[in-house]
């Protein structure tokens with residue numbers, strides 16, 4: 222997994238839109254569903270909140286929502302914290318450095334975008350999903366965005382072509398090919414369904430797809 226520290230944190234916001242086709246759309250389609258489903262006093266957990274993209278967007282959609290920003294990278298969270306201060310929304314955000322499992326305050330919805338694919342399917346993914354399920358109030362929704370296994374033999378190649386069109390250099394493409402092999406643990410649809418079932422969730426509903434990047438909304442059982 223990338224470390225998401227030092228340069229990997231400071232350069233994150235300028236690089237991510239070249240690495241994830243549809244990055245902004247994934248976030249705005251997620252935010253719109255939260256707006257459509259949650260009341261004014263909702264508390265939303267953002268797992269792997271990074272530099273704060275989700276919270277910055279959601280805070281402007283509803284002025285009374287509260288957030289927990291969870292991550293294991295202090296460098297990413299520090300950038301997010303500065304962003305929240307600049308926006309004047311710090312008092313609505315609780316920052317949590319460390320595991321989801323150590324959180325205690327129940328939440329109305331959870332978002333986990335571009336995080337779970339970095340965890341190995343050796344129990345780590347399931348541990349995180351179970352911890353999220355435990356945090357959610359009954360019938361709460363999880364919005365999960367991840368790199369999935371390719372569904373055709375040409376999906377990955379198309380993804381590299383698209384990233385090049387988005388401005389990724391040749392070196393960046395080579396690094397991405399290497400990372401997809403060695404640093405991502407992409408699931409196929411069947412395995413995702415099994416893991417969700419074992420972690421206390423209902424069937425996933427697909428709401429976003431840009432080649433291998435997929436967004437699913439899943440209700441706690």
Ligand SMILES: C[S@@+](CC[C@H](N)C(=O)[O-])C[C@H]1O[C@@H](n2cnc3c(N)ncnc32)[C@H](O)[C@@H]1O
Nearest residue numbers: 225268269270271274292293294297334335336
């Ligand atoms: C690709 S970034 C995504 C950030 C943000 N969600 C976004 O969409 O821009 C992945 C983030 O997940 C965090 N991360 C990795 N493993 C994690 C874990 N086990 N728990 C929480 N965050 C984790 C990284 O530190 C990083 O900030």
